Amino acid sequence: MPVFQLPSGSWRVQIRRKGLPHFDKVFETENEARMVEAEQLSLPAQGFQPAEITLRDLWEKYAASSDFRTKALTTQTTESGRIKPVLRHLGDYALKHLENAPGLIYEFIDLRERAVSHRTGKPLSSTSRRLEIAALSSVVIWAKKRRYVKENFVRTISRPGQAKRTRRVPPIEIAKIQAGMHHEDPVVRQASRFMYLMRWVGCRAGELSRLMWSNVNWPSGDAMFTNTKYKAENRRVHLTPSVLEVLRTQQDYSLEFFPGSPYVFTSLARALDAPEPFRPFNYSGAVKTLLAFDIVAAGFHTHAMRREFISRAIEEGMTYARIGKQTGQRSIASVQIYDQGDVLAKTQRAAIDEHTTSVITSDVFLGFAQILGMTPSQLRAAQSGQPVSKEPAMFTTNADIMASRRSVQIAPTTGTQAKRPLVRPPRARRKAE
Template sequence: MGVTLQSSGKYRVQIRRKNVQLDAVFSTEAEAKEAEAKALSRQSRAGSLTLDRLWEMYVGSTQCGDKSEQTRATERSRIKPVLAQLGKYALGELESNTSIIYEYIDARRKVISSRTGKRLSNSSVRLEIAALSAVVEFAKRRQIIRANFVTGISRPATAKRKRRVSSREQGQLQICARNSDLRFAQIARFLMVIRHLGCRPGELKSLRVSSVNLERCELTFFDTKNGKDRCVHVTSDAAQLLHLQLNDVQKDCPYVFGSWSSSGKKWVPYNYASGVNLLREYGIIDKDYAAHAGRREFISRAIESNMSYGTIKKQTGHQSTQALEIYDEGLSTAPEIRAELDRLAEKVQGENLLGTLDALGLTPELQQKFGHVLGLKDSWVNPFDEKSNKISEKR
């Protein structure tokens, strides 16, 4: 629709095209025409820029470089199948026809993994779309497109994990942590440290020896998932496990838990996935045990023990209560919670009894005597009567 002069003397720009929507008012005609030209330029660039080329631009940008190495590695891995299928499409084409992305999602959910022999999990597909979204977000910040159209795309739902760690499993891991074979001992210590500290496996696998201070009962995770450093308290059980592990660390290994890369000829963050598979193979842990189960167990037990959410968040690194509640599998039948519920029930029982006596017409004095006879610790008192008594005393 172009630039039009309004009765107010200002200039309005209206563009309603398939990939470009603009409706704005400017003080001068020059400003209006400049805005129109930029919008049309974005449309032209988005129409010719392929996803392959956009990925190359993103990888070389500070937006990608500022992310943690773990995040970059995940994006590099997850974007590969996306680029293989959608890399030749122009960004504008994907924006105007998001059904292409939905078709990609449907096709990926039918793929059989060569590693597991099973269909790709919903989590895997979600991570692939998340990598695509990161690239499109880059295009948005570079003003190639107006908005990140991938954020509105429905992604496969993931079933909530409820797996916790039984006391028997913890006992088996504690025994295995002292195994003479370091392959078994290292992964058992790794899993139990997660259970005792509530940290993320991805944080622990990159923990450096220099970041542990057992004398002060603390260690520091640097550049965590939220982009922040986090110093956490080391409990006595975790300290024992870390002490055992530090005694076994090779002198030239910078990591508390490290893996030797034969191809790179250097130490790299711990490949705990292979360790977990090893313990599964030997029946030390069940087939459904995952490293994150220890984190979930820590959080659930903390909630069962009435620990404040603020304290838990400081230890686990969650930014919000909502994020923390995802891991909450605390049971209302846990001993600590049973005790709290029983105390509440006793109080309500006493209030109900005194309320019944009041309804029967007994005086407050008789109600108080009944309360003492029955052993009620907190006999009910009318707050208005108590307030009037205090006023009378002052007089």
């Protein structure tokens, strides 16, 4: 018994539990000892809380934590929005129930697959559903860090696959975007300049939308993207003369319409009394603008310009290392995700033609030389244009050997050709028993 009375009349509470310090105290009354006993027994064993907390309560703790508030503003916004349908369907479940019954999470995924977006009126995309599960995983990861649960059980949940995008930007759209930089509407001009820079810089849309004037180095012709996707590193990229010219035009536009803004491309905060009136550029709105003015076709998205940069660079023979330095893709596999290069591009055709003349022709030459029974020394002499010994060869030059193709006859495999009798090897005799 953890509570017992001493000969002096006092009451002693003595509790030993694995993972917790030994508790041993004396109290004057039994009621006081019983209350302390109940309090000590309610403490979690081995430092873990019993996971009775619901997902909704856990989200509130996570959203108020320093771990959440130190994340990027876009990450906070995304997680806050994506967790709402998760809490609506799973918020009242305790963590231990979700951990022991993963079918509840799969049922939620199936339910969201049939859901229709209130904003677009279309079925939810796989990306939206995947981000909802990612938001749930972020909460459970934090719970593991705070020792509410032992493991991130969402990690084993199969998430909806990401739809692969292969759209490229045809020359007519690039020409319309370039013409849009001279449109009479200043909003169209800025949207066109943003897409133009995406095409010729090859950066991510978020990187360009957050680019500040202080990170543009005019004399050396480069720019610094800060806090990038890869390990939050900074990346310096090259700016071509045409890109610098577009940036100077954008600088004049920014000084006229957004004086004091630190961003190269600026959007205004929705609230008029917002402490920070200038925000990073809303490039999704720029796409809608270009669609409304028939500058780009349906299905266009900002990331297609980055894919066009990488695909065209591959078509023109640029190495993966140079592409990765400019675009921030740190591995060959990550560059290949964007590779939609046309095998019929001019440089690709030329490379295949060169392969045909240099490799395939030499293989054919070697094959005919072997048919004629040339020795290795004769073959080397013929390849170098030197006289070839006539023993046993009949030809003296490379041209003679290649001309022999007309005289070499290969026996047909069909028709009236006499067939050789099939000779079977004799069977091995069995050993005498």
